[in-house]
Amino acid sequence: MASKKEFNSIYKNNHSKVYRLCMGYVTGDSALADDLTQEVFVKVWEKMDSFRNDSEISTWIYRITVNTCLMHLRKLKRKVETVSYELPSDIVEPVDEDNTERLSALRKCMQKLNEIGKLLISLKLEGVAQKEISEITGLSNENVRVKVHRVKGQLFKCMTSKKY
Secondary structure: OOOHHHHHHHHHHHHHHHHHHHHHHOOOOHHHHHHHHHHHHHHHHHHHHHOOOOOOHHHHHHHHHHHHHHHHHHHHHHHOOOOOOOOOOOOOOOOOHHHHHHHHHHHHHHHOOOHHHHHHHHHHHOOOOHHHHHHHHOOOHHHHHHHHHHHHHHHHHHHHHOOO
């Protein structure tokens, strides 16, 4: 079992990233993101002994986060037809009205992406390295590179077409 000190360090170093990723999955619902973040760290605590050090601890935690959020969305999809996705507001701070409008447009365009597209762009916005994204998603490095490029293209096309 991991020590409390070790877990507290892991929690401190990863909490904000996990929270922002959860916020993206739950359309900015901070209370639900808090719940999911707590659920992720309960799983991290319970499974610390199973972490094999094959990758960075943050990669392992991201994978737990993604799985936790996807399980939540699957449960929710049974109850609700559509689930929207928004860019967490704390990633990009609007500076002026024009920037606020562009951020709103970006959020709407991101809602149109498929599940993997949303995940890839969220991780990219978090500054996660391509190799780590590959480990988190189970995709090859090349596949991640191509998919991120395509997602960026889709977002650009959506943003420039003003059909959001």
